[in-house]
Amino acid sequence: MSQDHLDARRREILAGARAAFARHGYEGATVRRLEDETGLSRGAIFHHFRDKESLFLAVAEDDATEMAEVVAEQGLVQVMRDLLNRDSSFDKAGWLGTQLEVSRRLRTDPDFARRWAARSEAIGQATRERLARQREAGVLRDDVPIETLQRFLELALDGLVLHLATGLPADDVGAVLDLVEEAVRRR
Numbered sequence: 536m537s538q539d540h541l542d543a544r545r546r547e548i549l550a551g552a553r554a555a556f557a558r559h560g561y562e563g564a565t566v567r568r569l570e571d572e573t574g575l576s577r578g579a580i581f582h583h584f585r586d587k588e589s590l591f592l593a594v595a596e597d598d599a600t601e602m603a604e605v606v607a608e609q610g611l612v613q614v615m616r617d618l619l620n621r622d623s624s625f626d627k628a629g630w631l632g633t634q635l636e637v638s639r640r641l642r643t644d645p646d647f648a649r650r651w652a653a654r655s656e657a658i659g660q661a662t663r664e665r666l667a668r669q670r671e672a673g674v675l676r677d678d679v680p681i682e683t684l685q686r687f688l689e690l691a692l693d694g695l696v697l698h699l700a701t702g703l704p705a706d707d708v709g710a711v712l713d714l715v716e717e718a719v720r721r722r
Contacts, residue, residue, distance in 0.1 A: 553594045557632025603661040611688040612716045691715045
């Protein structure tokens with residue numbers, strides 16, 4: 536098999552696994568469900584990933600990488616807006632479900648929390664760099680440390696994830712995000 540074919544197969548497995556984890560959670564995403572979602576055999580799936588844990592980490596890492604790219608280009612508020620947009624890649628990919636599962640495992644699995652720390656730092660770094668560029672451009676307020684602004688935006692994201700996860704209406708959340716964005720802008 537060519538490297539292009541192997542890479543395509545890996546992306547196919549990740550997409551199916553993301554859907555399974557989002558729909559059924561980590562424990563509920565059995566090997567059978569992973570096979571059903573990917574359309575591939577157990578052997579094909581685990582040829583690319585050592586075990587279910589490695590597969591879940593790869594899905595979560597891919598999501599974190601995509602999120603860091605959006606943050607670097609457009610900011611963390613754009614990630615939040617994308618979550619509200621039902622046509623965004625975040626929604627289509629089951630990103631919310633994966634994030635909820637990561638959050639649950641961070642609370643309940645100390646080994647997972649240690650392994651995840653480096654991955655989540657990439658998003659934090661992208662956020663800090665974006666905020667620093669915005670401050671240098673004169674767009675961002677300068678009376679609050681960048682680290683505080685970063686924490687504020689991360690807490691807003693966590694609140695939005697919780698809001699969406701509980702199924703509460705998102706009708707007025709766009710206006711709330713406008714307020715969040717306004718809060719970090721230079722006055």
